[in-house]
Amino acid sequence: MTQVSPAPEVAAGGLSVLPVRGLPEVRPGDDLAGLIVACAQLRDGDVVVVTQKIVSKAEGRIVELDVSDAEAKRRLAESEAVRVLRRRGDLVVTETAHGFVCANSGVDLSNVEAGTAVLLPIDPDRSARRIRDALVFRCKLRVGVIVSDTFGRAWRRGLTDVAIGCAGIAAILDLRGSADAAGRELQATEVCLADEIAGAADLVMSKASGVPVAIVRGLEPFAFRESSVAEEIVRPPAEDLFR
Amino acid sequence: MTQVSPAPEVAAGGLSVLPVRGLPEVRPGDDLAGLIVACAQLRDGDVVVVTQKIVSKAEGRIVELDVSDAEAKRRLAESEAVRVLRRRGDLVVTETAHGFVCANSGVDLSNVEAGTAVLLPIDPDRSARRIRDALVFRCKLRVGVIVSDTFGRAWRRGLTDVAIGCAGIAAILDLRGSADAAGRELQATEVCLADEIAGAADLVMSKASGVPVAIVRGLEPFAFRESSVAEEIVRPPAEDLFR
Numbered sequence: 001m002t003q004v005s006p007a008p009e010v011a012a013g014g015l016s017v018l019p020v021r022g023l024p025e026v027r028p029g030d031d032l033a034g035l036i037v038a039c040a041q042l043r044d045g046d047v048v049v050v051t052q053k054i055v056s057k058a059e060g061r062i063v064e065l066d067v068s069d070a071e072a073k074r075r076l077a078e079s080e081a082v083r084v085l086r087r088r089g090d091l092v093v094t095e096t097a098h099g100f101v102c103a104n105s106g107v108d109l110s111n112v113e114a115g116t117a118v119l120l121p122i123d124p125d126r127s128a129r130r131i132r133d134a135l136v137f138r139c140k141l142r143v144g145v146i147v148s149d150t151f152g153r154a155w156r157r158g159l160t161d162v163a164i165g166c167a168g169i170a171a172i173l174d175l176r177g178s179a180d181a182a183g184r185e186l187q188a189t190e191v192c193l194a195d196e197i198a199g200a201a202d203l204v205m206s207k208a209s210g211v212p213v214a215i216v217r218g219l220e221p222f223a224f225r226e227s228s229v230a231e232e233i234v235r236p237p238a239e240d241l242f243r
Numbered sequence: 244m245t246q247v248s249p250a251p252e253v254a255a256g257g258l259s260v261l262p263v264r265g266l267p268e269v270r271p272g273d274d275l276a277g278l279i280v281a282c283a284q285l286r287d288g289d290v291v292v293v294t295q296k297i298v299s300k301a302e303g304r305i306v307e308l309d310v311s312d313a314e315a316k317r318r319l320a321e322s323e324a325v326r327v328l329r330r331r332g333d334l335v336v337t338e339t340a341h342g343f344v345c346a347n348s349g350v351d352l353s354n355v356e357a358g359t360a361v362l363l364p365i366d367p368d369r370s371a372r373r374i375r376d377a378l379v380f381r382c383k384l385r386v387g388v389i390v391s392d393t394f395g396r397a398w399r400r401g402l403t404d405v406a407i408g409c410a411g412i413a414a415i416l417d418l419r420g421s422a423d424a425a426g427r428e429l430q431a432t433e434v435c436l437a438d439e440i441a442g443a444a445d446l447v448m449s450k451a452s453g454v455p456v457a458i459v460r461g462l463e464p465f466a467f468r469e470s471s472v473a474e475e476i477v478r479p480p481a482e483d484l485f486r
Contacts, residue, residue, distance in 0.1 A: 013454075014261040015446055021256075086484040093484060101398040150434075154397040154485035155344040157478045158415040158435025160442075162399070172401040191393075191445070192401025199403075200443035202434070203258055203462065211256075219446065235400045241329040241336060242397035242485050 013218075019204040020048075020213040028060035033134030036213055044141045047169050047219060048131070049201035051212040052149040053108055055127045055165075056118045065117040067109050073117075080105035080119060085243065093152075096120060099234035100164060101243065102151045111210070121147065124165025125229040132167035144169030144224055148198035154242055161202035163194035163230045170194070170225040171232040192233060193223055256461075262447040263291075263456040271303035276377030279456055287384045290412050290462060291374070292444035294455040295392040296351055298370045298408075299361045308360040310352050316360075323348035323362060328486065336395075339363060342477035343407060344486070345394045354453070364390065367408030368472040375410035387412030387467055391441035397485055404445035406437035406473045413437070413468040414475045435476055436466055 020040040026032070032055065036048060056062070066072055070090060078084060081094035085101060094105045098120070108118040121127045124147045132145035147165030152158075163171060171194040201214035237243050263283040269275070275298065279291060299305070309315055313333060321327060324337035328344060337348045341363070351361040364370045367390045375388035390408030395401075406414060414437040444457035480486050 013264075013447055014259055015443075016257055016259055017443065018257040088484060155478055155483060156405070156435065156438070156476050158433045158438065158476060160435050160438050190401045192399065192403050193446070195399065195401065195403050196442035196446050199439035200258075200260065200446060203436070203439050203443060203459075204256055206463070216446075220449070233399050233401060235398055240398060241331060 013220075015200070015216060015218040017200050017204050018215045018217065019211040020215060021211060023054070023213060026054040026057045026212075028057065028062065030058045031134070032058050033131050033138060036131075037135065037138050040213070040215060042135065042139050042141055042143055042215070043217060045143070045217070045219065045221070045224070046141070047144040047146060047197055047216040047223075048135065049146045049148050049198055049214045049216060050128075050131060051161075051205065052106070052120060052124070052147055052164060053111060053118055054212045055121050055124070055131075055147050056108070057112075059121055059127065061119040061121060062112070062116050063119060064115060065109070066115065067117070073104070073107070073109075076117060077104035077107050080107060095237075095243070098124065098164070099231070099236075100151070102149070106149060106164075120149070121165065125167065125231055126165070128165035128167040128230070136168075142168070142224065146194055146198055146201075147230075148201060150202070160195075161198040161205075163192075163198045163233065166194045166228060166230040168224060168226060168228075169197070169219075170223055170228045171230050172228075173223065194230060194233065258443070258459060258461040260443050260447050261458045261460065262454040263458060264454060266297070266455060269297040269300045269455075271300065271305065273301045274377070275301050276374050276381060279374075280378065280381050283456070283458060285378065285382050285384055285386055285458070286460060288386070288460070288462065288464070288467070289384070290387040290389060290440055290459040290466075291378065292389045292391050292441055292457045292459060293371075293374060294404075294448065295349070295363060295367070295390055295407060296354060296361055297455045298364050298367070298374075298390050299351070300355075302364055302370065304362040304364060305355070305359050306362060307358060308352070309358065310360070316347070316350075316352075319360060320347035320350050323350060338480075338486070341367065341407070342474070342479075343394070345392070349392060349394075349407075363392070364408065368410065368474055369408070371408035371410040371473070379411075385411070385467065389437055389441055389444070390473075391444060393445070403438075404441040404448075406435075406441045406476065409437045409471060409473040411467060411469060411471075412440070412462075413466055413471045414473050415471075416466065437473060437476065
């Protein structure tokens with residue numbers, strides 16, 4: 001028997017994660033939504049994941065920095081922080097004004113112009129909202145947008161992409177009150193959907209290949225929520241056991 | 244113009260994430276690989292993500308527990324821990340013998356039989372390896388296997404699925420020495436591929452719908468690494484700034 005595309009029982013309810021290729025080098029003032037629709041054919045229900053770096057570049061969040069100057073790097077990272085949580089060697093783990101806990105306040109030195117560094121967007125939820133509104137306006141489709149960045153974690157090695165901004169998509173899916181298959185109330189109840197989507201998108205954005213946008217296609221309708229923001233993901237310091 | 248399936252520039256290099264439906268309730272002694280191949284048509288290069296719960300059930304990691312007895316729950320969680328890191332109310336954050344930091348030592352109370360709890364596999368990398376070897380033997384395909392579980396994180400709200408066991412797939416992809424698009428050495432260099440794959444799989448395993456296996460299809464060949472184990476992801480306490 002010839003093998004054909006996915007068996008029906010496997011295909012139903014699946015997702016596609018698609019890299020968006022062909023975007024030009026992004027510069028301050030660029031219209032990201034315009035660049036994205038020129039390179040991708042969006043569909044209703046798509047979530048467009050945009051890496052922080054091009055969002056920050058479009059927003060002009062670029063500063064001069066001599067990357068060979070460790071002291072200047074440290075000063076910049078600390079100037080972007082509200083709190084320094086840990087220091088080890090060159091690494092400084094900080095809390096940013098957004099409440100994100102990450103290395104070097106998210107200051108970005110790779111894939112940027114020589115002599116410069118790229119800072120996090122001032123309000124990544126607003127960045128996501130702006131891109132999303134422009135995509136909806138241009139395409140007349142219901143889409144979500146996530147602004148993603150690459151963060152380290154406590155306890156686990158390796159970095160993963162997470163959501164720092166989102167619009168139109170539920171940052172956290174609250175399954176409290178849902179029952180499990182046996183009718184018992186579910187234990188693991190708040191799923192960080194936006195982080196899982198950002199990580200899935202990273203799987204097609206190989207770092208060096210310069211693909212800064214991906215589409216996650218096929219999420220269920222309940223994944224979309226108009227008013228959700230990535231700020232929901234920030235655990236308030238008062239309820240955080242590890243800050 | 245009629246809209247056809249993804250524009251070519253978008254489709255190239257994409258991934259599919261496919262739920263595997265139709266698995267029976269798993270019991271101690273069950274052959275998971277056999278159950279999986281009966282429900283899914285695997286292809287070369289697939290990564291099969293299997294949730295911890297059915298791996299533990301197949302391995303008989305089931306104990307009696309009265310879930311209404313908070314004290315018994317706490318005792319069980321602590322008996323599965325090598326260290327208690329934090330306590331708050333009913334929640335206990337522990338370090339398990341595997342080195343995982345998670346709530347209640349990963350003891351699982353939802354989607355299990357009444358009066359029982361399910362413990363983590365003793366050696367999830369070995370569990371993944373066993374499933375993978377059986378899949379390779381049955382299908383004559385190169386596939387990877389990840390055993391996933393749902394963990395909380397420091398600093399960020401909501402749970403995400405992560406890899407607790409893996410076989411045939413790189414747990415961590417080391418991009419050190421790679422250059423960025425401008426030829427500068429990459430800054431964010433160790434990507435936890437296995438966690439991003441586990442999270443992507445969770446997007447199609449809606450908690451209540453009882454889909455405990457998913458396939459991630461389309462990863463690049465460099466994502467596959469014979470000798471990799473999820474143990475690589477465990478950050479040794481000595482280099483962990485947050486334990």
